[in-house]
Amino acid sequence: MYFASDNASPVPAEVLEALARANDGPQMPYGHDTIMDGVRARLREVFEAPGAAVYLVATGTAANSLSLAMLCPPWGAAFCHTTAHVQVDECNAPEAFMNGGKLLQVQGADGRMDPAALADMLQRLVPASVHNAQPSALTLTNTTELGTVYTPDQIAALTGPAKAAGLGTHLDGARFANALVTTGATPAEMTWKAGIDILSFGGTKNGLMGVEAVILFDPARAKEFELRRKRSAHLFSKHRYLSAQMEAYLEGDLWLRLARQANAAAARLSAGIAQIPGGRVMHPTEANMVFAEFPEAGHTRARAAGAAYYPHETALGARLVTSWNTTDADVNRFLGLIHG
Template sequence: MNFTSDNIAGASPEILQAIVAGNGGVAAPYGMDPWTAEAEARLSDVFERDVAAVLVATGTGSNALALAALAPPGTAVFCHLEAHVIEDECGAPEFFTGGGKLVGIPGEGGKITPDGFEAALARFPRGIVRQVQPAALSLSQVTEAGTLYTPDEIRALCDMAHAAGVAVHMDGARFANAVAALDVAPADITWRAGVDVLSFGATKNGAIACEAITFFDPARAGDMLFRRKRGGHTVSKGRFLGTQMAAFLTDGHWLDLARHANRAARRLADGLAAVPGVRMPWPVQANEIFPILPAAVDDALKAAGGRYYPWTTRSLAAQDAPGAGERMVRLICAFDTADEAVDEFVAVAARAGAVQA
C-alpha cells in the first residue's frame, strides 16, 4: 500500500528489454547512436511535426535546461507558486538561467488563470530598469495539484504570453497521464495551443531515467547540445537514453502505462470518496489524489502499513481547507499499481471511517 510517488516503481519490462537489446556491440557515444535518432523521429511522429529533442536523465535537468534556452540571464520566468520548478528543484532553474528570477503566481488547484498571469505581468513592466524583464512562462501538465489544463486554457495563456513577448515552457513530468486523461492528441495541448518547449517525461511512467527536452521549432534548440554538455547532463553512453525513449514511444506503450496509473487512481479515489468523512477538494483527473482524511482514518491507514505523504498547499479555496480533526494527504498511483493494493487501502479506510461514523 505504497502511494508515496510514481517514482517508487521500477521500469516497464518493454523498456528493460529495449535496454538489453541495445547493450550489445558498439555505438557512437553522446547521443549520436541510432536509438537516439529513432527516439527523436518517434517524438516527431507523436507530435505530428518535426521537433528537435535533446535527451537527459533527470526531470530537473530537463526543466532547468529548457528554461535556460528561453530565459536569458537575469530575466523573469513565471510559474505557479507551487510549481515543481520553483518549489522542488533546489534553485536549478535559477542556476541554469544564470540568475533568472522565478515568479510564483497563485491559483486554485495548482493552475494559473489568465487573470493571475495578467496581474503578474503587470508587476514586471518592460523597460523599467529596477525589474527583471519577462522572458518565459512555465506551465505544469499535470499540475502539482493533480489537475489538468484543457487545450483552451493552455491556448489562452500561451496567447497572452506571446502577446507579451514571453515564450512558453511546459513541465511534462506526467505529460503522458495528461494526454491519456484528456484523450487528446499530444499536439493539441502543446504546440497547437502555443507551447514552445516541452520537458517530456518518461521516468515517472516506466523508464529508468529519461526525459526529452522537446522544441517544437527546431531553430529554438540552438545551442542546447552545448548547454547540456556544459551543465553536466550529457550522458556518455547516450544509447541507453535513446533505447528507453524509443521503447517508451513504440506502439503507444507510454499511453498504456499512463492509462493504467490513471485507472488505479480513479479506483482509489472512488473508493475513498465513499468513506464517511473523506473529502476531495480537487477533481481527480490523472494519477494523483489529494484527499482530506479524518484523523482517525489517517491513523488507521498508517498503522496498517499505508505509505503516503502528508500535504500542505496554498492552492485550496479557503472553504476547502482542512478543519479540526482533518488531515490532507497526497496519494500517487504508478504504471504498475496493483488493484489489490488499492482495494486493501480502501478497505482499511472504510473500516476506520465506519467506526468514526
C-alpha cells in the first residue's frame, strides 16, 4: 500500500534488461552512443516531429529549469500555475537557471490554469515597460499537480494567447504518459500541435531509474540547449545508460502500458474512496493521483497497517499516488482499511 509517490516504484524488468544489453563493450560518451541515435529517431517518430532536437537529462528539475532558461531571459517572466512544481517544489532552480527571470503565478481550478486569468495577466503586463519583468514564457504541467489532465484544446486555449503575446511555451510532462493515455490524443496533438515549443518528457515517475527527455520542437537553438546542459553539469559522460532506459521505455509502447496500469489503479482507488461514508474526492481523478478526504479513523487504521501516503496535504485532504506496479490487492486492502 505504497501511495506516497510514483517515484518510489521500482524499475520494470524491461528497463533492467535494456541496461544489461547496453553494458556490453564500449560506447561513445556524452550522448554520442548509438542507442541515443535510436532514441532520438523513435521520439521524433512518436511525436511526428522529424526535425525535433532531443536530449536526455536525469531529473525533472533539470529538464524544466533548462527548458525555462531557453525561453525566459534574466529580465523575463514565466507564467505558471499556482501549484506548479516549478513554483513549489524545485527550490528556485528554474529561477536560478533563468538567471534573474522570475515565475509569475496564474490561478485556476483543479490545477489547470484558467485562460481568463492568464488573459488578464497578459493584458496587464504586455507590453511591459523597461521597469517591469518582460513576459517571456508560459509553462504548463500535464498531468497537473492535482491529478487532472489538460486536453489538447485546453492547452491550445492557453498557448494561443501566450504565443500571440510573444511568449515561448513549455510543458512539464513529468507525468506526460499518464495524461496522454487519459485523453487518447496523440503525442503531437498534446504538444506542438497544441502550441508547445519545448517538452519535458517524463520517464522516472513512470518506471525509469532516472531519465527525462527534453524535446525542442523547433531545433533552431539546439546548440544553445547543449551548451546550457553542459554548463549546468547535466551532460552525462556514460550517457548510454540513460539512452538504454529511454529505449526500453519506448520499445513496444511500454511507457503507455505502464501509465495505463497506474491510471487504472488510481481510478479504482478514487471510486472506492468516493463510496466510503464520509469519503470525498477533492479533484477529478484523471491520471494517477487521488486527492481525497475520508474519516480520521480510516487514516489511523490504514497507517497502522503500514499504508504510506500523505494524509493531510493542507486543504486538499490526502494525496495518494499510484504507480505502474500498484496492484488491485494493494488498492482493495487500503479501501478495506479506510472503510473500517
